[in-house]
Amino acid sequence: MSRRVTHRDGIHFDLDRHVVADARSATGDVNLVSHAHADHTFGSSPDVVVCSAETAAIATARTGVEFAFVESAPGIELLPAGHVVGSSAAIIEGADGTRYCYTGDFSTRDRAYLDGFDPDAVEADVLVMETTYGHPRYRFPPQDELEAAIREWIREHDDRPLFLFGYSLGRAQKLQRLVASATDRRVLVSRTIAEVNAAIEATTDVSFAGEPLDGRSLSDLDPDDLSDEIVVVPSNQSRREWIDAIAAETGALKAGFSGWAVEDSFLYRGDYDVTFALTDHCDFDELIETVRTIDPDVVHTHHGFDEAFADVLATEYGYTARPLKRDQTSLADFR
Numbered sequence: 276m277s278r279r280v281t282h283r284d285g286i287h288f289d290l291d292r293h294v295v296a297d298a299r300s301a302t303g304d305v306n307l308v309s310h311a312h313a314d315h316t317f318g319s320s321p322d323v324v325v326c327s328a329e330t331a332a333i334a335t336a337r338t339g340v341e342f343a344f345v346e347s348a349p350g351i352e353l354l355p356a357g358h359v360v361g362s363s364a365a366i367i368e369g370a371d372g373t374r375y376c377y378t379g380d381f382s383t384r385d386r387a388y389l390d391g392f393d394p395d396a397v398e399a400d401v402l403v404m405e406t407t408y409g410h411p412r413y414r415f416p417p418q419d420e421l422e423a424a425i426r427e428w429i430r431e432h433d434d435r436p437l438f439l440f441g442y443s444l445g446r447a448q449k450l451q452r453l454v455a456s457a458t459d460r461r462v463l464v465s466r467t468i469a470e471v472n473a474a475i476e477a478t479t480d481v482s483f484a485g486e487p488l489d490g491r492s493l494s495d496l497d498p499d500d501l502s503d504e505i506v507v508v509p510s511n512q513s514r515r516e517w518i519d520a521i522a523a524e525t526g527a528l529k530a531g532f533s534g535w536a537v538e539d540s541f542l543y544r545g546d547y548d549v550t551f552a553l554t555d556h557c558d559f560d561e562l563i564e565t566v567r568t569i570d571p572d573v574v575h576t577h578h579g580f581d582e583a584f585a586d587v588l589a590t591e592y593g594y595t596a597r598p599l600k601r602d603q604t605s606l607a608d609f610r
């Protein structure tokens with residue numbers, strides 16, 4: 276099996292040129308950024324980055340670092356990955372004509388303002404894919420069912436504030452859209468989320484209802500100011516004292532959203548009252564479906580259940596599949 280694809284700092288393609296995807300430092304002849312989550316963007320600008328215009332704009336809004344980018348390069352083509360606004364998969368063609376499809380985080384589901392990744396549009400000999408939920412435990416309800424359950428929960432609790440937790444780029448925006456489709460209650464967002472909202476609003480025609488507190492952070496919220504507001508907060512805040520203090524006084528409830536919600540431990544770890552398996556990644560069946568549709572000669576898996584998923588592909592579906600092992604990935608979904 277080819278060892279041209281390796282997982283070092285990012286995923287490296289040692290072809291006629293050295294293409295590096297989603298690394299912290301830009302060491303490739305060509306450096307590719309699949310999407311604007313913090314671990315895939317550079318602290319300073321390399322010469323040329325291949326990414327979508329939306330990814331460049333959101334990354335700059337989040338990090339303050341301006342960088343030069345192109346949306347394609349010779350032998351490199353971007354495709355929508357359906358993970359967050361601007362997220363891309365890439366087709367990378369080697370000089371020998373071998374076509375590699377690289378996915379960073381991706382989802383095949385159409386959600387809110389995002390079209391899902393379309394495996395039918397991909398022709399590739401080698402598929403390099405993220406496998407965050409590549410274990411049969413992770414099967415999520417259909418999107419419309421999930422969203423209906425969330426809307427119902429929001430409407431059921433119209434007499435108290437609700438805290439909805441989701442990472443600032445992606446989940447937080449989908450939650451704002453879901454809330455707007457369920458109720459006209461006031462939506463407050465953290466400053467970080469407001470900044471991401473603004474970056475997305477500036478590069479797309481999508482808009483969000485959430486308002487930041489004027490010059491104050493959410494932790495300055497006075498329980499007396501809250502009646503039935505819906506507050507969208509980054510997930511790393513779920514165990515903060517200021518939230519528990521507000522909950523104790525107002526009866527506010529806390530909801531967590533992640534594919535990890537199929538595990539009870541997600542509810543306890545986040546100290547949530549309720550959780551929903553709302554995610555921006557494929558579930559197990561969607562990962563399998565992606566491979567079967569693209570039907571490549573070789574599959575490389577990375578992140579999450581990379582080993583288990585490669586094993587299923589090899590033993591149950593007869594694919595040549597190998598995990599691109601690097602560091603262990605923790606069962607965390609903070610971004």
Ligand SMILES: [Zn+2]
Pocket residue numbers: 310312358380610
């Ligand atoms: Zn991501």
